[in-house]
Amino acid sequence: MKLGSENHKELFCRSFIESHINFEPEQLSWPTVDSVTLDRLHGIPFWKEALSTEQKAGAMVHTFAQTIGDPLLREAIALQGMEETRHFRLIKFLIEHYNIPISQSSEPGIPNNIKTAFIDFGFGECLDSFLAFGMFGIARKAGYMPEAFFHIFDPILNEEARHIMFFVNWVTYLQIQEGKKANWLRGVLALWHYQRALKEKISAFKGSDEERNQSFTATGAVNFMDNLTPELFLSTCLEENTKRMSAFDQRLLQPQLLPTLAKIALHVIKLMPEKRKDQTTRFSKVKES
Secondary structure, eight states, X not given: OOTTSHHHXXXXXXXXXXXOOOOOGXXXXXXXXXXXXXXHHHHOTTHHHHHHHHHHHHHHHHHHXXXXXXHHHHHHHHHHHHHHHHHHHHHHHHHHHTTOOOOOOOOOOOOSSHHHHHHHHHHHHHHHHHHHHHHHHHHHHHTOSOHHHHHHHHHHHHHHXXXXXXXXXHHHHHHHHXXXXXXXXXXXXXXXXXXXXXXXXXXHXXXXXXXXXXOHHHHGGGGTSTTOOHHXXXXXXXXXXXXXXXXXXXXXXXXXXXHHHHHHHHHHHHHSOHHHHHHHSOOOOOOOO
């Protein structure tokens, strides 16, 4: 299959559309929780940011879909917009169902350059999803929440995997259609977009205490397990990423930057002397419940 061809477009669009699952967040089997689990739910600091992000994403992706002339691409992108909005509804229901206190967020605005916004969002999702896969795996192994919660959120992470699979194939198809056929050129463009996404993530760590708390994807795993090391976190990210991305047709492109960097980092960590590794590569312990 040739990248940028009609066959390529058909494959990544049909794979995305046909793997969609139907469910209503409000009708899921939300568990009754004890006081310890409720305190842990209330103590997770990312709910407001997650709610706001999914609300903005749903509105932005829905608007972008309406600008697409190709019927198949429009159908796929509109479906992603619906799924992003459904993620918003799921988080909103969870917050309300378990009485999690959050401050009000403003209504999302639509960016002026909607295509650039969609591309920036897509590269940002590639970063966030890889780390979220690892965080989810760490929390599950640690038994941080009842298994019922992981059963609810497992399909959501699978949808995130579908989104980034669709995105990297769509953006490659788009670039080739625009005449950017050289691999090196597309690689440079991808790095440029990734650095924009990474810059946005880093800026959150330099913001207010609330903003730093909300930047949970990259740092939140330490809340789930005592003595969590970078080696364990990165290996879990890779393991979970491989598991979720293996569901797709292997002819399709997949995000490669963070998996590649994680493998390099793991190799470096394994070469470090044990004493130095223990002193310099251990995350903070989880706060006591």
